[in-house]
Amino acid sequence: MAAKEKKVKVDKKLAKKIAEKKTPAGKLRDLSDSEIQTKINELKQELFNLRFQAEVGKLENTAELKKVKKEIARCYTVLTEREAK
Helix, strand or coil: CCCCCCCCCCCHHHHHHHHCCCCHHHHHHCCCHHHHHHHHHHHHHHHHHHHHHHHHCCCCCCHHHHHHHHHHHHHHHHHHHHHHC
16 A cells, blocks of 8 residues: 655745744754853753742742743754754
Protein backbone atom coordinates (compact mmCIF):
# COMPACT_ATOMS: atom_id res chain seq x y z
CA MET A 1 0.00 0.00 0.00
CA ALA A 2 1.57 3.28 -1.07
CA ALA A 3 1.62 6.11 1.39
CA LYS A 4 -0.29 9.15 0.24
CA GLU A 5 1.52 12.42 0.45
CA LYS A 6 -0.36 15.19 2.14
CA LYS A 7 -0.05 18.72 0.92
CA VAL A 8 0.81 20.96 3.80
CA LYS A 9 -0.68 24.42 3.76
CA VAL A 10 1.96 26.96 4.59
CA ASP A 11 0.82 30.09 6.30
CA LYS A 12 2.36 32.84 4.20
CA LYS A 13 2.55 35.29 7.10
CA LEU A 14 4.33 32.74 9.26
CA ALA A 15 6.74 31.81 6.48
CA LYS A 16 7.55 35.48 5.91
CA LYS A 17 8.06 36.05 9.62
CA ILE A 18 10.45 33.12 9.85
CA ALA A 19 12.30 34.20 6.73
CA GLU A 20 12.81 37.67 8.18
CA LYS A 21 13.97 36.16 11.48
CA LYS A 22 11.43 38.05 13.54
CA THR A 23 10.86 34.99 15.71
CA PRO A 24 12.80 34.71 18.96
CA ALA A 25 14.57 31.57 17.75
CA GLY A 26 15.37 33.25 14.44
CA LYS A 27 17.17 36.02 16.26
CA LEU A 28 19.12 33.46 18.30
CA ARG A 29 20.27 31.69 15.15
CA ASP A 30 22.18 34.84 14.18
CA LEU A 31 24.34 34.58 17.33
CA SER A 32 27.48 32.51 17.68
CA ASP A 33 27.69 29.49 19.99
CA SER A 34 29.66 31.40 22.60
CA GLU A 35 27.17 34.28 22.54
CA ILE A 36 24.28 31.84 23.01
CA GLN A 37 26.11 30.18 25.91
CA THR A 38 26.63 33.60 27.50
CA LYS A 39 22.94 34.35 27.04
CA ILE A 40 22.03 31.03 28.68
CA ASN A 41 24.19 31.89 31.70
CA GLU A 42 22.56 35.33 32.00
CA LEU A 43 19.07 33.82 31.71
CA LYS A 44 19.86 31.19 34.35
CA GLN A 45 20.99 33.93 36.72
CA GLU A 46 17.79 35.86 36.00
CA LEU A 47 15.73 32.71 36.61
CA PHE A 48 17.48 32.21 39.94
CA ASN A 49 16.68 35.79 40.95
CA LEU A 50 13.04 35.42 39.89
CA ARG A 51 12.67 32.18 41.83
CA PHE A 52 14.17 33.83 44.87
CA GLN A 53 11.75 36.78 44.57
CA ALA A 54 8.84 34.37 44.17
CA GLU A 55 9.84 32.49 47.30
CA VAL A 56 10.17 35.67 49.34
CA GLY A 57 6.86 36.97 47.98
CA LYS A 58 8.26 40.01 46.17
CA LEU A 59 7.59 38.78 42.61
CA GLU A 60 4.67 40.63 41.06
CA ASN A 61 4.68 39.13 37.56
CA THR A 62 4.88 35.34 37.88
CA ALA A 63 4.64 34.93 34.10
CA GLU A 64 8.25 36.09 33.90
CA LEU A 65 9.36 32.71 35.24
CA LYS A 66 7.74 30.92 32.32
CA LYS A 67 9.12 33.40 29.77
CA VAL A 68 12.69 32.99 31.01
CA LYS A 69 12.41 29.19 31.04
CA LYS A 70 11.15 29.22 27.45
CA GLU A 71 13.98 31.49 26.34
CA ILE A 72 16.52 29.14 27.91
CA ALA A 73 14.89 26.22 26.09
CA ARG A 74 15.06 28.14 22.80
CA CYS A 75 18.78 28.70 23.29
CA TYR A 76 19.40 25.01 23.94
CA THR A 77 17.27 24.08 20.92
CA VAL A 78 19.35 26.28 18.61
CA LEU A 79 22.58 24.79 19.97
CA THR A 80 21.22 21.26 19.48
CA GLU A 81 20.17 22.07 15.92
CA ARG A 82 23.71 23.20 15.16
CA GLU A 83 25.20 20.01 16.60
CA ALA A 84 22.90 17.91 14.40
CA LYS A 85 24.17 19.56 11.21
